[in-house]
Amino acid sequence: MGKAGKYIVAFALLWGMFPAAGAEWKLVGDTAELKSPVVFSPVSDNANRFEYVGPMVEDLFKVTDGTTQYIQECGSNNPLGDSIPLHEADPDERGMSIRYADKTDVYRLTLTVDGEEKSLKAERIELPKNLYIIGGPFNREIQFWKFQDAKQLVPDTQYPYIFYYKGVMRYNDEGDECGSFMFIPHLTWDDKYHPALTGDCPIADKIGQPLDMRLNGEDNKWSIASDRSGDGYYEIKVDLLHMTMTVEKFEPDLIEDPFPLSVFAAGAAMPCGWDNSHPMVLDPIADGVYRWQGEVQGGDFKFLRRRGTWERCYVATTRDEPVHPGEEHDVVYEYNSFVEGNDYKFTVAATDPCIITLDLNRMKMRVDTEETIGGSGIAPVEELGGLTWYAWNHTLSLHTTTAVALQTHIFALDGRLVAQRNFVGSTDITLARGCYVVVLRDEKGLNYANLKVLVR
The missing domain is CATH 2.60.40.10 (Immunoglobulins)
Structure with a gap:
């Protein structure tokens, strides 16, 4: 059986083969992709209608009730878009075809049987090719959600409308809507997927339950608990065809004070200057260890725990502490240096490409250049x-x-x-x-x- 045939069989199994009154309607063809018949399911609210939803191939096919085969009555043999009448096929007549059908697309085929009159209509269901999860657990901003923090879901290898997120989510003590999240098909606010109910939807007691969702409408969210009981590893399945979200797996991982998702650097020495809305991102390379590479210039700098705020900073222990390549420096955390504590900066003297490494496990910082990298293990x-x-x-x-x-x-x-x-x-x-x-x-x-x- 060809690969596309496996797709079709899988979709037919997924949608079920409900017994129809009388005939069992199918699509059949001569190619390997259609030798395993595509089976129509009866529409519950209309005894004259039958549907198939799933992928299609461009090859020729006919409609059959198990005894007689049917094709288009006249004109175009492409049922995409318009409902075309069917008649009993002669043995030498060719079948119908959805032109340019792509097995990565999803189609709805509707067969109407009203006595001797039969017709077929195909519709391409427009579903997003990508999906992202965004919200408080992923937010690295002191306020507002940023698209750059969204995580892309992985599409299912067999069903193009199913997506998965597999990773850690934690209640975020800082920022907006700290435990809430939703899904977006593009990195814009044009379209958003929300729970199909009023108000937010906690997921703690709904593991394994398909939760209905909707596109746009009330700006409610799914959420994890503020007591951190929902922190941990998640496997989430989103089905855009059936409009459901399911938490398939949850493994709690309670950490009293988890490390931030990222740390940022700002200052006169950094390319961003003192712009705390667009600081330089130190990406995590290990648990609690962060790194940035770029060209610094003579000036001072410090580290931010969140974008968009001067509070919650990692700073030096002495005023204008000079930094020399290859040397480690102590770092202290200040929740609000404007009220109490210090706002001491690190300073570098020369313009140079370098690597900055911040280790919050040991509360140490170092700057390395090409001359010091070899002996640093970096x-x-x-x-x-x-x-x-x-x-x-x-x-x-x-x-x-x-x-x-x-x-x-x-x-x-x-x-x-x-x-x-x-x-x-x-x-x-x-x-x-x-x-x-x-x-x-x-x-x-x-x-x-x-x-x-x-x-x-």
Whole structure:
């Protein structure tokens, strides 16, 4: 059986083969893709109508009740868009075809049987190709939700309308709507998927239950608890065809004081200056360890726990503390340096490309240049056309400065696929030590970059 045939069989099984009064209506064809019949299901509120929802191929097909085969009466043999009358087919007559049908698309075929009169209509169901989860658990801003913090869901390999999020969610003590989240098909606010009820929908006691959702309407959300009992690892399934969201798996992971998702740097020494709305992002490379690479200039800087605020900072222990490459410096956390504590900055003297590493496990910071990286055990950061990557401590970190959705495939040198990931912005992939070929493609399947990476 061909690959497309497997798609069709799976969709037929998914929708069920409900017994119809009298005939069982099917699509049949001569190709491998259609030799496993596509079965229509009766529409419960109309005894004369039958439906199939799923993928289609462009090959010729006929409608049959198990005894007689039917094709279009005259004119176009493409039932897409218009309902076309059917008549009993002669053995030598060709069948119908949905032109340019793509098995990654979803179609609704409606068969109407009213006595001797029969007709068929096909509709392409427009469903998003991508889906993102956004909200408080992912928010790195002191206020408002930012698209750059949204996480892209992974599409199901068989059903193009099903998406999965697999990862950690925690109640966010800082920011807006700290435990709430929803889904968006694009990185805009034009369309949003919400719970299909009034008010927010806690998910703690609904594990495994398909929860109805809707597109747009009241701006309510799903939510995890403020007592942190909902913190942990989640596997979430979103079905855009049946409009349901299901938490398929939840493993609690209660951490009293979890590390922030990211840390930011701002100051006269940084490319962003003192703009706390667009600071430089230090990406996590290990639990509580963050890194940034770029060119600094003479001036001061400090670290922000959240974008958009001068509170909640990591600062130096002395005023205008000079930083020399390769040396570690103590870091202290100040919740509100304007009220109490210090607002001491680190200072660098020269313009230089460097790597800044902040370790909140040890509350240490260091700046390294090419001369000091070799003896520090720090992996160099590499850059190509807006893509930054580095490999360190069994982890490959990828980062882009754009909102382009990328698909990553990682191969061992013998050609084996060892990992794959879809991401927007940045991602970390755990790998064994070794050399890998990394292939990145954009949403359209076009080649974005090919890399050879050594993971240590």
